[in-house]
Amino acid sequence: MVHATTLSSPTIDFGIRYAPTTVSAGTITAEAILARMHTANGVSGPGLSQPLEDLGVKFVRLQWVDFSNFVHCRVLTTSHFYKLLRASRPGVTVAKVVLGIVFLTLVEGFSPAGEYVLVIDLASVRVCGYAPGHAAVFGYFQEKYPIGGKLDVPLCPRTNLRRIIKYAAEGLKTEFLVGFETEFILLTTTKSGIHPPNNHGWSSSRTTGFASGTTELKVLEEIADALATSGIELQMFHSEAAPAQYEVVTGPLPPLEAADALAHTRETIYNIASKHGMRATFVPRLYADSCGNGAHAHISVHPTTGPSPPSESHPSTLTTHESRFLAGLVTHLPSIMAFTLPLPQSYARVKDGIRSGGTWACWGDEHREASVRLTNAHSPQTRHFEVRTVDGTANPYLVLAGLISAGIIGIRDQLELTVEDCGERSGAQLSEAERAEHGITKMLPLDVESARRYLLEDQKIGEVIGEEVVRTYVAVNEASPPQTLGRLIVQQETESEDAAVVRLVESY
Numbered sequence: 001m002v003h004a005t006t007l008s009s010p011t012i013d014f015g016i017r018y019a020p021t022t023v024s025a026g027t028i029t030a031e032a033i034l035a036r037m038h039t040a041n042g043v044s045g046p047g048l049s050q051p052l053e054d055l056g057v058k059f060v061r062l063q064w065v066d067f068s069n070f071v072h073c074r075v076l077t078t079s080h081f082y083k084l085l086r087a088s089r090p091g092v093t094v095a096k097v098v099l100g101i102v103f104l105t106l107v108e109g110f111s112p113a114g115e116y117v118l119v120i121d122l123a124s125v126r127v128c129g130y131a132p133g134h135a136a137v138f139g140y141f142q143e144k145y146p147i148g149g150k151l152d153v154p155l156c157p158r159t160n161l162r163r164i165i166k167y168a169a170e171g172l173k174t175e176f177l178v179g180f181e182t183e184f185i186l187l188t189t190t191k192s193g194i195h196p197p198n199n200h201g202w203s204s205s206r207t208t209g210f211a212s213g214t215t216e217l218k219v220l221e222e223i224a225d226a227l228a229t230s231g232i233e234l235q236m237f238h239s240e241a242a243p244a245q246y247e248v249v250t251g252p253l254p255p256l257e258a259a260d261a262l263a264h265t266r267e268t269i270y271n272i273a274s275k276h277g278m279r280a281t282f283v284p285r286l287y288a289d290s291c292g293n294g295a296h297a298h299i300s301v302h303p304t305t306g307p308s309p310p311s312e313s314h315p316s317t318l319t320t321h322e323s324r325f326l327a328g329l330v331t332h333l334p335s336i337m338a339f340t341l342p343l344p345q346s347y348a349r350v351k352d353g354i355r356s357g358g359t360w361a362c363w364g365d366e367h368r369e370a371s372v373r374l375t376n377a378h379s380p381q382t383r384h385f386e387v388r389t390v391d392g393t394a395n396p397y398l399v400l401a402g403l404i405s406a407g408i409i410g411i412r413d414q415l416e417l418t419v420e421d422c423g424e425r426s427g428a429q430l431s432e433a434e435r436a437e438h439g440i441t442k443m444l445p446l447d448v449e450s451a452r453r454y455l456l457e458d459q460k461i462g463e464v465i466g467e468e469v470v471r472t473y474v475a476v477n478e479a480s481p482p483q484t485l486g487r488l489i490v491q492q493e494t495e496s497e498d499a500a501v502v503r504l505v506e507s508y
Contacts, residue, residue, distance in 0.1 A: 026231020328410020
């Protein structure tokens with residue numbers, strides 16, 4: 001029995017301690033999936049019970065997320081899935097246009113010729129809590145036949161993120177954990193258009209949005225149950241500030257697993273809402289007079305060679321690794337916002353004065369108007385960075401490739417943190433002279449066109465992420481040609497604003 005000590009100094013440590021060695025992705029292990037694939041003589045028997053079938057799984061969704069953040073899948077029967085696992089390279093073929101097609105339009109530079117193999121990543125299998133009888137698994141795109149002796153496809157978002165993480169672990173002896181806040185709005189459809197079912201207040205329990213017996217509460221509870229079934233740690237959910245807006249908070253994981261979990265969380269939210277006749281949307285800002293939807297990323301830095309010493313410039317609040325990571329992040333944040341805020345509408349959410357990150361590349365201790373919030377500054381075991389300039393329309397693999405690459409550059413180049421804590425005020429509230437004193441010199445891009453330009457011009461980011469990835473992503477994201485993404489989801493001259501909103505909500 002542990003007794004409390006009276007009159008002792010109160011501890012200031014706060015939060016739950018997570019480490020790369022203690023977290024679990026919650027997926028079904030490959031060992032479990034393969035455990036009973038073969039009989040004693042190595043031949044599969046027709047009556048043999050398989051672990052997925054023991055879990056009630058009849059279908060397996062082999063998934064990928066494209067550059068525009070649309071989730072695609074091929075639905076396999078479990079019997080066919082197990083047959084694929086016996087192949088030397090288990091997977092299915094997909095046309096090479098897969099990463100260069102927006103809706104039904106082929107982006108310039110891509111050809112309808114050729115095929116990739118979407119190779120199954122057995123480490124990513126999880127039960128679909130939102131679809132009884134289904135499991136989901138992600139894959140890596142590979143060349144069908146080696147090119148230059150290599151099978152990996154650099155454009156594959158999962159492959160690229162895996163490569164960046166490996167470089168950090170092996171070359172810089174650094175690992176990361178990432179957790180996400182997922183904000184969304186529930187909508188109902190009537191003959192007069194789409195509408196929020198309630199107009200509640202932030203974190204309020206005395207509202208129709210949380211009232212017992214409401215459809216909204218049923219949706220939230222089923223989302224929680226479905227995530228638990230899928231093995232994803234849900235920490236909490238609550239109402240947010242906009243009408244019918246909610247947030248779910250999921251626990252930290254290594255970056256690749258965190259991106260997988262976020263994609264699965266979004267699929268869960270979409271599907272459970274649809275089951276109850278609602279549409280869940282991650283549109284960055286649906287209401288001009290209220291808050292928008294973000295997908296704030298919480299990142300902690302973990303050197304593998306032992307504790308990092310206190311930083312010289314901020315010894316009480318940052319380690320050397322954290323200081324250098326933050327220096328890289330703030331320096332390159334304007335360039336990677338093309339990944340984290342990919343739509344024209346994304347920039348309506350991150351305006352000054354609405355606690356969404358603001359328009360300056362800066363950081364602050366528990367400051368929600370700073371683009372990077374340092375949280376739990378005086379609790380070293382739980383200290384981490386919250387990046388607020390991310391929304392739910394962004395591909396999670398590209399988001400983390402961008403954010404971690406920026407931090408990697410800071411660690412690799414041993415960057416000095418020259419930007420100071422912005423203090424009580426935001427970057428926008430400081431005078432020009434005060435910003436100069438704080439080292440706050442970079443404005444964030446105010447539109448997606450500027451963000452794409454910054455990305456193309458940042459040679460160091462291109463070096464880490466890959467110049468081909470940068471060029472191809474910009475081509476897919478480019479809003480100038482009338483057939484590509486930006487123009488398909490913004491209001492056209494011949495349509496009403498309501499019609500444009502409906503199309504945007506239907507897409508995201």
